[in-house]
Amino acid sequence: MALLDGTGSFLHPHRQQSRTILTRKTRTITRILVARLNPTEDRRDSQRRQLIINSSSSRHGRIGKKLLAIPPAFSALGGLEGPESVLQAVGVLTVIILVHEAGHFLAARLQNIHVSQFSIGFGPKLATFQRKEVEYSVRAIPLGGYVGFPDDNPDSEFSPEDPDLLKNRPILDRVLVMSAGVFANIVFAYTLLFTQTLTVGLLQQKILPGVVVPEVYASSAAARAGVRPADVILALDGQEVRSDERSVMQIVDVIKQRPGKKIQMLLQRRGEAVTVDIFPDRSKDGYGRIGVQLSPNIQTFRVKARDLADATVQASREFWKLGSKVVEGLAQVVVNFAQTADKVSGPVAIVAVGAEVARSDVAGLFQFAALLNLNLAVVNILPLPALDGGYLALIALEALRGGKKLPDKIEQGIMSSGILLILALGIVLMVRDTLNLGFVQGL
Structure with missing residues (x-):
């Protein structure tokens, strides 16, 4: 799952046994990132390695309160060795969160909708500054973020009837704001692949x-x-x-x-x-x-685009392949949750995989980042409380009711329960993934 609104989930159906090695440097990033998205291959791959080694808040108060919780996990966590590669992986995650939140933020600001907060990370503030009505902040834990709106803030300087509050805007305006984060991640994913084809080239095998x-x-x-x-x-x-x-x-x-x-x-x-x-x-x-x-x-070898037209074709092909795997993996989780639930991972797993990718081939971070963006987009569009899709589902229900909104208490209850569940899931996953790290198991 990835971290999106309400903590999206990051889809990576590939959790192997904790005893196995995440990936060897001789393996291609495509194999690390793509093959693991196929749940069928994941189960087979997990079994394979084990057998072979042994031979056997309020309605519109905040959007995108992100916590890193990922539905299918990255394979067994080998460790977080190498501070440089870990920082690179965390940097990738931070940029992806920034892109997602920037999508929400820009969609609101371009429509003159009031925004009160733009935050990257959780926890204590490391840096903050105020510009006009918006407080911008960077927080200690770079594994999420959110865009805040003053809609139901009792201390807000805006009247509850202000037409530029998000909650008072027409349905289409709100849909654009809620879906902009997902759209930003999709565009960013394609841009990354397009850039890779023109610069270092796509990894092929x-x-x-x-x-x-x-x-x-x-x-x-x-x-x-x-x-x-x-x-x-x-x-x-x-x-x-x-x-x-x-x-x-x-x-x-x-x-x-x-x-x-x-x-x-x-x-x-x-x-x-x-x-x-x-x-x-x-x-x-x-x-x-x-x-x-x-x-x-x-x-493995790299294929670099000959020109812009070739780059478009290559990037589109890779984009479609990664996107199809993400959707397929999510479908497997939904249809066969009992057997795929253990593939859900959190931010520790993402960082561990990203660090391994960086150690193997820094250029592979292009595809790693594209994959995270697509996972984030797909998971966050699901109609679940606290995710972008959950907000969109409430807006759709409002439209079906002829513009009549659900009572505030009901909407707040739905979203608050969703946020609490995601936060709880995130904590459980972070603890579990940390315990699965190679160096932790070796203590």
Whole structure:
């Protein structure tokens, strides 16, 4: 989910077991950001890694009170090593929040609607200044933000009947303000991808034959058989490993079913063919395990746009791909919540993934930021209390009632309960994700 109004959610259906490594530097950002958006792939990927490693406020008082709570999570959190990469990830989040809130703010100001506050972050104020009727502030926790309106502030200098208060504006004016944050994130996401195609180029990948062995655990069945890190598994018992996204699971399935039985493994090592006989150990659950990490044999490369027309085509294609994955992931959460609820993550998870992306390839932050923007936009347009979509739903209900609003107490109750639930969810997620961090588990 991401952090949007009322704390939007950030959609990233990919929570792996806490013991697994978030991602290796040899993996492409596309795989980190896109493959993980497919819930089906997420469950398969999570199972794959585990099996292989073991071989087995008031109506219009505030808009966008954002707290970072993300519906599907980023995979297992490896850690937050590297202050520079963490700052880069936090910086990306802050900019995305700023863009979203700026959308609400500008939509209001351009219509001469009164705005009283523009805040980035939560908690104690680090810096603040007043310009005309608006207080601008930066707060200590850069994981959210909000735009404040003086509509129901008893200390406001404006009359309750002032036509320039948000609550007194026509329905269309309010719809523009409430939806502007989502629109800003969508435009920003496309702009990021367009810029990337013209500058560093989009990351692309090609799946090659075989499966790479990034790591071999000491004293494991694989180590005893002579398997080495960086080997590429080409075949098992004479059967070639497929060259697609299912290649890892193909090997996992064979190993699981063969505890204690010989498997002849054809490897490619520094351009030479090597054959080893491996006898998988039996795990506690009875499945075979060989003690390695596996990864698809992927060749990554960058594709830079030739001109503006080509940049438009490439950016549009990537935008559609990321957007489709986000929507698909959200649909899986809604349809199959029981099995996908554990994929919901909070700001700690986002920062952890962003830091890993930055460490792997700083240029990958373009796609990371685009993905966050799209997640934020999609989740926040949902008709849930405290999100942009929740406000829009109330406005739609008002329109259906012929312009008659719900009583203030009812609207306030709906929104207040939504904010409390999101705040509670955010706290739970932050605690859980922090406990899942690699360095925390190692304490």
